[in-house]
Amino acid sequence: MANRRLSDLGVNPAVGYILGIATFILISELLFTKTEFAKYLVILTGLGLIIQSSEIKRTEFLKIVFGNKRSRKIRVIENLFISLPFTILLMFHMAFIESLLLILSSLVVSNLTLKNTGNYTLPTPFSSRPFEFTVGFRNTFFIFPIAFILTIIAISVNNLNIGIFAMLLVFLNSLSYYVKPENEYFVWVYTVTPAKFIFEKLKIATQYISIPVSPIAISLFLFYPENSAMILIFLSAGFAFLWTMILIKYSAYPNEMNLLEGILIALCINFPPFLLALIPFFYFKAINRLNVLLK
Amino acid sequence: MIKIRDLNKFYGNNQVLKNINLDFSNGKVHGIVGENGAGKTTLFRCISGLEDYKGEISSEFSPLKNHLGLLLTEPFFFSKITGKEYIRLLCNARGISIKDIESRNIFDLPLEQYASTYSTGMKKKLALTAILLLENKYYILDEPFNGIDIQSNIIITEIINKLRDLNKIVIISSHIFSTLGDTCDVIHLLRKGELIKSVEKSNFKSLEAEMKNASVGNKIEKLGLR
Numbered sequence: 001m002a003n004r005r006l007s008d009l010g011v012n013p014a015v016g017y018i019l020g021i022a023t024f025i026l027i028s029e030l031l032f033t034k035t036e037f038a039k040y041l042v043i044l045t046g047l048g049l050i051i052q053s054s055e056i057k058r059t060e061f062l063k064i065v066f067g068n069k070r071s072r073k074i075r076v077i078e079n080l081f082i083s084l085p086f087t088i089l090l091m092f093h094m095a096f097i098e099s100l101l102l103i104l105s106s107l108v109v110s111n112l113t114l115k116n117t118g119n120y121t122l123p124t125p126f127s128s129r130p131f132e133f134t135v136g137f138r139n140t141f142f143i144f145p146i147a148f149i150l151t152i153i154a155i156s157v158n159n160l161n162i163g164i165f166a167m168l169l170v171f172l173n174s175l176s177y178y179v180k181p182e183n184e185y186f187v188w189v190y191t192v193t194p195a196k197f198i199f200e201k202l203k204i205a206t207q208y209i210s211i212p213v214s215p216i217a218i219s220l221f222l223f224y225p226e227n228s229a230m231i232l233i234f235l236s237a238g239f240a241f242l243w244t245m246i247l248i249k250y251s252a253y254p255n256e257m258n259l260l261e262g263i264l265i266a267l268c269i270n271f272p273p274f275l276l277a278l279i280p281f282f283y284f285k286a287i288n289r290l291n292v293l294l295k
Numbered sequence: 296m297i298k299i300r301d302l303n304k305f306y307g308n309n310q311v312l313k314n315i316n317l318d319f320s321n322g323k324v325h326g327i328v329g330e331n332g333a334g335k336t337t338l339f340r341c342i343s344g345l346e347d348y349k350g351e352i353s354s355e356f357s358p359l360k361n362h363l364g365l366l367l368t369e370p371f372f373f374s375k376i377t378g379k380e381y382i383r384l385l386c387n388a389r390g391i392s393i394k395d396i397e398s399r400n401i402f403d404l405p406l407e408q409y410a411s412t413y414s415t416g417m418k419k420k421l422a423l424t425a426i427l428l429l430e431n432k433y434y435i436l437d438e439p440f441n442g443i444d445i446q447s448n449i450i451i452t453e454i455i456n457k458l459r460d461l462n463k464i465v466i467i468s469s470h471i472f473s474t475l476g477d478t479c480d481v482i483h484l485l486r487k488g489e490l491i492k493s494v495e496k497s498n499f500k501s502l503e504a505e506m507k508n509a510s511v512g513n514k515i516e517k518l519g520l521r
Contacts, residue, residue, distance in 0.1 A: 121377055121407055129387060130380040131373055138375040183371040188345060189388045191361040295344060295358055 019259055027266050028089050037165045039095040043102050046086035050079050050106050051114065059113045072110070079106035126208050131186070132201075133208040136177030143173045144212050151216045155223050163220045164234050170212050171238035174205070175245045181253050187293045194290035198283065201246050209242055240275045244268070244282065251285035296320055297342065297359065297433060297464055302350035304337055304488075311337045312348070313488045319433075322462040324455055326475040329485035330510070335468045336368065338485070339435050342466070356432050361389075364426030366436045370418055378406035378413070378421050385425045393428055400424065402447055415442035427454065434458060434465045440474045452478055472503050 003013040031038040053075070062071040083106040090099035122141060126133035137144075147166040154163030190197050213235070220231045248261050268274045297319040304312035312334050319325050327335050340346040344360040356362040372381060382396050393399065400406055402420040404413070410421055419442060426434070439451055455478045458465050469475050475482055476499050484491040484502070494502045 121409060122375075127377075127380055128383070130376055130384040134380055135373050135375045182373075184345060185365070185367065185371055186384070186388070188343070188360065188365075189385055191389055292347075293344070295360070 016259065019263070023259075023263060023266055024085060027269065030266075030270055032093055035165055036161060039090055039093065039098045041165075041169075042086050042089055043098055043105075046083050046102050047105055047109070049082050050109050053078055053082065054109055054112050054114045056113050075110040076107060079110045082106070125211055129204045129208070131182070132177040132205070133174070136174065140173050140176065143169065147212065147216060151219055155219060160220065160224050160227055160230075163216065163224070164231070167213060167216045167220065167231075167234060168238060170216065171209065171242060174209050174242055178205075178242075178245045178249045179257065181249060181256060184254055184293060187253070187290065190294060192294065194287045194294045197290060197294055198247070198250065198286055201250075202243055205242055205246055206239065209239070213238065237272050237275075240272070240279070241265075241268070244275055244279055247279060247282035247286050249286075250290055251282040251288075253286070253289045297352065297354045299342070300351040300353075302338075302341060302348055302352065304334075304341055304346060304348045311488050312341065315350070315490050317483060317490060317493075319464045319466060321464055322459055323480040324459050324465040324467065324478050326479035326482035327466060327468045327485060328472070328475065328482055328506070332487075333485040334488040335485055336437060337488075339365070339437055339466070339468070343435060354433065359433065362432040364429055364431035364434045366419070366423055366426055366434070366439055368437045368441065370422035372410040372413075372418060372421075374411050375409055376411075377408060378404050378410045381410045381421060382406070382425045382428060385429060389429045391429060396428075399428060401450065416444055416447065419443060420447055423451065423454075432463060434463060436465065436467045438469060439467060440469055440471060448474070472506070475499075476503070 028038070028042065031041060035041075059071070059075070062074055065071075066074060080103070083102050087099045087102055090096075090102065122138045124134055124137045126137050147170045150166035150169070151163050154160065154166060187197070192200065217231065217235050221228055224231065244265070248257050248265070252258060252261065264274075264278060268278060299315055299317040299319075302312055302315040302317075303310065315338065327338065329335050337346065341348045342352055342359070343363055343365050344358070352359065354362070376384070379396055382393070386393055397406065402417075402424060404417055404421055404424070410418065413421060419439065423436070423439060436455075439455075440448055443451065452474070455465055455467070459480075467475065467478060479496070479499075481493055481495055482499065482502060483493045484506075
C-alpha cells in the first residue's frame with residue numbers, strides 16, 4: 001500500500017522510505033531542540049496513528065478474514081510496528097518512561113475498536129461555512145480541551161512554554177485539515193476566480209482558527225505581558241503556516257501534496273522567514289492549478 | 296440553448312467521444328442513453344467543464360459551469376458533514392443564501408445527521424435537493440432515479456416536469472428506459488462514443504424495441520436456463 005502511494009506520487013519507493021526516515025529524524029530533532037514538550041508531542045502523534053488503526057470497519061475486516069485470535073495478534077504487531085519509530089526516538093532522548101508508556105498504550109489500543117458514533121452529530125462552531133474546520137473539528141475535537149487545559153496549567157505553574165505549546169498544538173492540528181485534496185466537485189461548484197477562491201479559503205481558515213486560538217493567545221498576553229513580542233511571533237508563525245498549508249494543498253491539487261513540499265515545510269519549521277518566499281511561490285502555483293476547474 | 300460542435304475526447308490514444316454535434320434547447324428534457332462505456336458520463340463531464348476536450352461547447356449563460364446543476368451518478372460526501380451542512384456548502388460556493396433549508400427539504404431527509412450515513416437513495420436525494428436550491432439554468436442529472444424509492448421517483452419526475460415548465464435545460468441519463476420515456480422530450484443514443492441518433496417522443500416505443508433487440512438478441516438463449 002505504502003509502495004503504491006509512493007509510486008503514485010512519482011517517487012521510487014526505496015527513495016521514498018529513505019527520504020521519509022530522513023524527514024522524520026529531521027523534524028523530530030527540530031522538535032526536541034525547540035521545545036521541552038517534544039516527548040509529549042511524540043507520544044500524542046504516535047498514539048494518534050495507532051488509534052486510527054482501530055477504526056471499526058478495519059478491525060471487523062481483519063476479524064472476518066483472519067478470525068478473532070489471529071486478528072488480535074495482527075493488531076498487536078501492527079500497533080507495535082507503528083509505535084516503533086516513536087519508541088526509538090523517545091529512548092534516544094532518554095525518555096524511557098514515556099517510551100514504555102507508548103508501548104503499553106499501543107498494546108491496550110490493540111484491544112479497542114472505535115465504533116461509529118451512529119446518529120449522533122457532534123455540534124461544531126464551524127457549521128456555517130463548511131467543510132474543512134467542520135470535518136476537522138469533529139475528527140479531532142479532543143485536541144481543543146487538551147490545549148485549553150494546557151493553557152490553564154501554563155498559567156498556574158507560570159510556564160509560558162506550555163502555553164505556547166498549547167497554542168501551536170491548535171495550529172498544528174488545523175494543518176491536518178488541509179492535507180487531503182477534496183473531491184473535484186467541491187472546487188468545480190464555486191463560481192469565483194481562483195484568486196477569489198484562495199482568498200475565501202484563507203479568510204475562513206483565519207476566522208475559524210481564531211475561535212480556539214484567541215482564548216489561549218489572549219490569556220498568554222494577559223498573564224505574560226513582558227513576553228508579548230514572543231507570543232506575537234509564535235501567533236504570526238501559526239497563521240503563516242496555516243496559510244502556507246492551504247496554498248500548498250491547492251498548488252498540488254487535485255493530487256496530494258508531495259514529498260518535496262513536505263520537505264519545504266520542514267525547512268520552514270527550522271527557518272520560518274523562508275515562508276515569505278514560499279507563500280507567493282505556492283500562491284501562484286495554486287492559482288495555476290485551480291484555473292483548470294475555475295475557468 | 297447549449298450547443299456542442301465537433302466534440303472529441305481522448306484518454307491517451309483511446310477516443311471516448313467521437314465528433315459529437317448536439318443542440319440542447321430550452322424548455323426540453325433531453326435523455327442520453329447508451330451501454331456502459333458508451334461515453335455518457337464523459338459527455339457530461341465535458342459539458343460541465345470537468346474534462347478538457349477538443350471542439351466547442353457554448354451556451355447563452357457563460358461560463359456554462361456557473362449555471363449548471365450537476366448530479367453525479369455517485370455523489371461524494373465528506374465523512375462528518377450533515378445533510379444541512381452539505382446544502383450550505385454548495386450554497387456558499389454559489390453565493391446563495393437560504394435561511395430556511397428545512398422548509399425546502401421535500402424528501403424529508405434527516406438533515407441533522409451525517410450525510411455519509413445516508414442510504415444510496417437518500418444521498419442522491421440530498422445531492423438533488425442541493426443542486427435544485429442553487430437556482431441553475433441547466434441541469435445534468437446522471438442516473439437520478441438510481442436507488443430511489445417509488446414515492447421519491449414520482450417526486451423527481453414531477454420536479455423534472457417543473458424544470459421544463461420553467462424553460463430550463465435538463466439532460467438526463469438513465470438505464471431504466473421507462474423513466475426516460477416518462478420524462479424526456481428527446482432521447483439521444485450514444486454508442487462507443489458516437490451519437491447514433493436523436494429520437495423524438497413519438498418514436499420512443501420503436502427506439503425501446505430497437506435497443507431491446509440490439510442488447511438482448513439471443514443472449515438469453517445462450518444462457519441455457521432450465
